Amino acid sequence: MDKEKIAGWQRDLGRFLQIFNTELNVLTNVKLEEIIVMFERFRREGGTQTTPQGILPPGKPSLFVGRNDLxxxxxxxxxxxxxxxxxxxGGIGKTCLAKAVLNEPDYDDMDASxxxxxxxxxxMGGTLGLTLGGSDRLSVICAHLLAAPSLLVLDNAETFLDAAQDKTHIADAVDSLGALTSTVVLLTTRSRxxxxxxxxxxxxxxxxxxxxxRKAFTAVFHKRIEDTNVIDSLLQSLDYHPLSINLLAHAARENDWSLEELLDAWNQQQTDLLHNGDGKSQSLIVTLELSLNSPALKKLGDSVLHVLQIIAFLPQGVDRRELGGLFxxxxxxxxxxxxxxKQSITYRRDAYVTMLAPVRLYISTTYNSALPQVVPLLAGVRAYYRDRLEICGAVHGKVIDGGAWIIAEDINTERIVTLELTLLEDVIAACTICTSFLSHIRLHKPRPTAIHALIEAIPVPTMTPPKHRHYWRLRDSIHSLIGKQATRHGVAASAVAEAKGKCLHALAALACIVDDATVMFDLLVAAKQLFSSSGQKRGEAMCWRQIAELQxxxxxxVAADQSFQVATRIMHDIRDCTGEAYLNEARGVVMAQKREMSQARLLFSKASKDLTAILDQTGRRGAEQ
Incomplete structure (x- = not known):
């Protein structure tokens, strides 16, 4: 098969259980009428070629039975x-079917919130290798897909079709993709x-x-089955659910159970569930509980469930190399x-230990329903991610690992930030973590995030704005003399406003890369207002400057010059001579673009004199030292 004919495949399910458990496999530049011949040739040649991007379609599942007609x-x-x-x-085999179709010779750490x-x-744009900029990203994707016939596979689609935000827009986007004459869509979902x-x-x-x-069970169980009636009865009680069969077979194999012992254990667990008032056996639930209560896990105590709670909580799972820091x-x-x-409750994906979406869903809804109280190990995990953000420290002006950690752990980190912004146990700390995360993402892995609404929802206590502009300078002087123990409600409210403003300002900086100018402008205006009300004048001036640059x-x-004037006046009030000089220089550029050359020369001259004076003063201080 010509390697240039295939592009844009996503490698496996793993990364797409990260934000919304979605796998995008895009087969492009292939005529649909050639699919039969193409995949037959691919199989003959061993499927070892690589595309220019180095990504191949996922292989057919190694254990795949009873689905050939479908x-x-x-x-x-x-x-x-x-x-x-x-x-x-969940667990019925939709993803395995999609992979099997892709390999047919005729032809898998962000949740929905x-x-x-x-x-x-x-x-989707990243899968296609596209650089998406501006506001009309969908048009760019559609134009790319129109260039050649394409097969688009959307796995676990319920996570984005039922997203907490924008699900109507996402559904409209799928409609637009489906309307393309060049594209055929194969979608898997739990929802109708x-x-x-x-x-x-x-x-x-x-x-x-x-x-x-029975064939799927015995492929894992690896024991001779003399009485097929026993196994048939057990499998019938599982409703022949593929994931349940796989998990139960692994439990029997690891515990070296006979079929009779396995059937007794199954019946006992099913009875316990009925006694809890459920009223109806759910085979996936009972199977998972049976695995959790197997001797191999029970001997390890309650810590097994505690670890599973964390693996379910973190979309990427846990890095096996960091277990000491996490726990x-x-x-x-x-x-x-x-x-x-070993019990097939989790699986390894590179250095991470994670779980399939149905298992994650069950653990989360059953055992993680009241965060953080019911998850004993969560406090340590939160501290681990807070410390890593500080150590790798965009907020401290240095990055010790070149951004490698945040690139690898961005989805898990966003999950922690989401939790902190939801709980708001310490508003200032939550905002600090959020600001650091956004700074890291902007520097090392620019991408959209889903925390904007949470930042907007941070409550700011009512403040009475001081009338005199020197109030804040006086307040800072008092703090330096008597310490923050003297903080009162008004100052506490200003601290919250300042911290929230920093979050919005960091989000605006990220929006400069991944969104359009309108989004950035709105965020800067919101941050400016918070900085103004909290007395964070340097932050307010910075927002005015960036607003002016957008204008x-x-x-x-005209609007830009007015914004620059406001920023310059603020810098003058707080005696930031360097900031004032640079703003005068920026105003000079605006005047030159307006062809007001005399005013431009005056501003350039003032900026030059101020900067020269600052450099001379710095030089004298250095000589004195």
């Missing part, structure tokens, strides 16, 4: 340019709420047939992590 049906629909949606419960329209488009303007061929993914279910109060963390991997870029020279 794969053939879907392949036929795709060849007929029909859009297909796999619909079914972190998904936004910008995040959705940014992830599909974008309404695409004609979907909805395939309800069924459970395995009894014979296929400082826990002995034997490595042993516990290895044990839950210059958009050709609004």
């Amino acid at each position: 794969v053939h049906e879907v392949t036929t629909l795709l060849i007929q340019t029909r859009h297909v949606a796999f619909v079914g419960t 972190q998904v936004s329209y910008d995040v959705f488009l940014d992830r 709420a599909l974008p309404s303007n695409v004609l979907w061929a909805v395939i309800a993914v069924p459970a395995l047939k009894p014979v296929a279910a 400082p109060s826990l002995t034997g963390a490595s042993m516990i992590v290895d044990a839950v991997c 210059c870029a958009s050709g609004h020279m």
